[in-house]
């Protein structure tokens with residue numbers, strides 16, 4: 001893999017949705033009126049850019065990004081979501097998740113750590129430089145996306161709390177708000193939604209906590225204000241709206257594994273050779289495209305993550 005030096009990062013490499021989809025469209029959907037659109041189109045380019053000031057000042061472009069593929073349009077990334085707490089159809093979370101109150105927010109990190117602590121989103125923003133990470137994302141249902149996340153490595157957060165030598169796993173717990181999350185009135189999953197990683201997986205530099213996408217803060221349907229993103233694993237690993245991260249000695253229970261253990265394992269590594277009982281994993285359809293493309297081992301991140309699973313039977317540990 002090609003690693004760039006930090007001083008090679010230039011702001012112009014950041015994928016702003018404005019540049020990608022055209023400034024007018026961006027301003028319109030950002031809720032700015034026709035006058036603002038007109039005014040900005042008359043401004044010199046440099047000033048017009050200031051009108052859409054970045055939500056993450058100092059955002060750096062990450063060398064871990066996938067750059068050779070077309071980004072999935074913003075409308076697909078934010079209009080076709082799995083977030084069952086807000087409904088079971090892909091259009092439900094975009095319609096309903098705005099009801100979740102995401103500020104103030106508290107993310108507690110505890111368990112087998114020397115310094116348990118509760119972080120606000122402002123604390124997280126101060127923890128590490130915010131990076132744009134363009135990642136391939138693959139849902140076990142057969143669709144995929146290429147998303148420009150904004151986030152930072154989980155390792156930066158875990159360093160703050162000083163994991164103990166006995167810690168081997170990391171459990172992730174998400175927000176459960178019965179008032180706004182009407183999907184949780186059905187016992188479809190064991191609420192609150194939970195996920196888990198082995199500690200060495202969580203410490204891998206590709207595993208991030210995301211606070212934004214397309215240069216802006218996360219839309220609620222994508223897991224605001226902070227969610228997990230592990231690009232070599234199926235989408236369901238990416239727990240949304242995190243409230244607690246607990247370091248444990250034993251492998252933690254996960255919501256999907258508890259509800260359908262034969263279909264969803266703990267590891268959930270993207271693997272075109274191991275099919276889900278109901279869906280082949282050999283191919284995928286990138287949202288916004290028609291042609292199906294082959295799914296890649298570890299979602300194309302094998303060079304970087306395969307050694308985490310050396311000697312393991314991936315058919316058993318699916």
Ligand SMILES: Nc1nc2c(c(=O)[nH]1)N[C@H]1C(S)=C(S)[C@@H](COP(=O)(O)O)O[C@H]1N2
Nearest residue numbers: 081082083084139193222235236238239240
């Ligand atoms: N809390 C919570 N997190 C969740 C889910 C969910 O239902 N609830 N769905 C998962 C699944 S199955 C996928 S594919 C991804 C989708 O993320 P996206 O909507 O940002 O693409 O979120 C994951 N995280």
Ligand SMILES: [Mo]
Nearest residue numbers: 139140235236
């Ligand atoms: Mo998914």
